[in-house]
Amino acid sequence: MSDRRDPWFDDDAGPLVPAYAVTRGRTASNRHELDMITLVITMSTGLGLTRLEPEYREILQLCGVPKSVAEISAEIRRPLAVTKILIGDLIDDGYVAYRSPRPMNADSADINLLRTVLDGIRAL
Structure with a gap:
């Protein structure tokens, strides 16, 4: 039997919080047209950020230099649709x-x- 202090998951399991929970059930954002190649850059350090989900802070840290939406999605290990909603927020x-x-x-x-x-x- 394993020790109760051993974690029952590992990094290969992926995020433990379902994607829809991070976006509070939202599946699309109609406010901003974000493509996979849209560039995003941090404009504020995040002081006073009221959003509690860690993905928001991760995005702010990643975008100190311009990053594409696809790169951000890969880095935070969330689906592209979820990443677009978080960036829109x-x-x-x-x-x-x-x-x-x-x-x-x-x-x-x-x-x-x-x-x-x-x-x-043609070369392909």
């Missing part, structure tokens, strides 16, 4: 800023860039 509270990629339309597309992408796809 921090944006609303004024702790982080974000910059989404500028959409490219066909009129302003650089033909050389498109050729390079096509060449890369």
Whole structure:
């Protein structure tokens, strides 16, 4: 029999709190358009942060330098949808800023860039 003080889980088990509990049941945020490649940067140190979930502090620490939403999601080990909601909360509270990629339309597309992408796809 194992010692009662031994943990019954390990790091490979993943987060113990279900994702929906962290977001309080929210499944989407309609306030901000966040893509996987949207860059996020901390604007405030987090002093006075009223949100208790540790993921919020982790995001603030990670984003001292600009990070993409996908990178943040991987670092905090949460699904992308959950990460977007958490980042949206921090944006609303004024702790982080974000910059989404500028959409490219066909009129302003650089033909050389498109050729390079096509060449890369053909090389696969």
